[in-house]
Amino acid sequence: MKRGGKMAVVTRISAQKKSKERYNVFIDRGAGEEFAFSVHEDVLISNSLKKGMEISESEWEEILSLDELKRAYSRALHYLSFRMRSAHEIFQYLVKAEINEEVATKVIAQLKEQKYVNDREFAGMLVRTRMNTTSKGPGAVKQELITKGVGESDMQHALAEFTHERQLETCTKLAEKVLSQKKNISLNEKKQKLKMQLLQKGFSSDVIDQAISAASASAKPDENEEMEALKKQAEKAHRKYSKYEGYEYEMRMKRALFSKGFSAHMIDQVLRENH
Numbered sequence: 001m002k003r004g005g006k007m008a009v010v011t012r013i014s015a016q017k018k019s020k021e022r023y024n025v026f027i028d029r030g031a032g033e034e035f036a037f038s039v040h041e042d043v044l045i046s047n048s049l050k051k052g053m054e055i056s057e058s059e060w061e062e063i064l065s066l067d068e069l070k071r072a073y074s075r076a077l078h079y080l081s082f083r084m085r086s087a088h089e090i091f092q093y094l095v096k097a098e099i100n101e102e103v104a105t106k107v108i109a110q111l112k113e114q115k116y117v118n119d120r121e122f123a124g125m126l127v128r129t130r131m132n133t134t135s136k137g138p139g140a141v142k143q144e145l146i147t148k149g150v151g152e153s154d155m156q157h158a159l160a161e162f163t164h165e166r167q168l169e170t171c172t173k174l175a176e177k178v179l180s181q182k183k184n185i186s187l188n189e190k191k192q193k194l195k196m197q198l199l200q201k202g203f204s205s206d207v208i209d210q211a212i213s214a215a216s217a218s219a220k221p222d223e224n225e226e227m228e229a230l231k232k233q234a235e236k237a238h239r240k241y242s243k244y245e246g247y248e249y250e251m252r253m254k255r256a257l258f259s260k261g262f263s264a265h266m267i268d269q270v271l272r273e274n275h
Helices: 041-046 057-080 087-096 101-113 119-133 138-147 152-159 164-179 187-200 205-218 223-241 246-258 264-273
Strands: 007-015 022-028 033-040 054-056
Touching (some): 022 041, 087 101, 119 152, 164 187, 223 264
């Protein structure tokens, strides 16, 4: 500990009632006893603070800096006790708690050295968790890793676990589930909506197309269900275009229903039945 500046004498050191790991230090600078600062037990021991010891202003400042580092370190450990965190997450947490950025950086370095923080392991854990517990694709998981401040190398290493086969398996299950649901829309519109849904989940177009193709092959097409959906959509379109007559009515109806993914043959059949 560096010495310098006006000296003071430590007159008393007492444990805090609410926090047994912290101690209050009192000093005398020539005008009687006064409270100086409080420190963690580890800082007290490492600096050999005791009654009767002389302490300079520079030593005082150094002790306070060490105590701030200890406080930040303890806060970071508590934050880590709930789950694994990235270095960026911990840094942001400490800064938000009004910890000096320089101190936060030192804490991160200490945690890395002690193996409490490892972004590569964190990224791998997060990817595996998302693969096993959610329907997210690699694109969405990558965005989550970016948000958590994981570097490119660690991110790519972790995402390599999300193999093409695993993506296709997850995507196909989702496709089979959606395509089997009864909705008053055409199969083609179901597929279009499904593709948008899977893109938003972070899967690539290539994987999605393969998954939808596989799901469509295993699903039994139900013409009655398709016709029922067409009739429902035709009723809606009719309410919109009933003010038109003849050729214009027919063309508007066909365009509306064709845009919904129904075949021209089925549309003609429904329009004939309604006339």
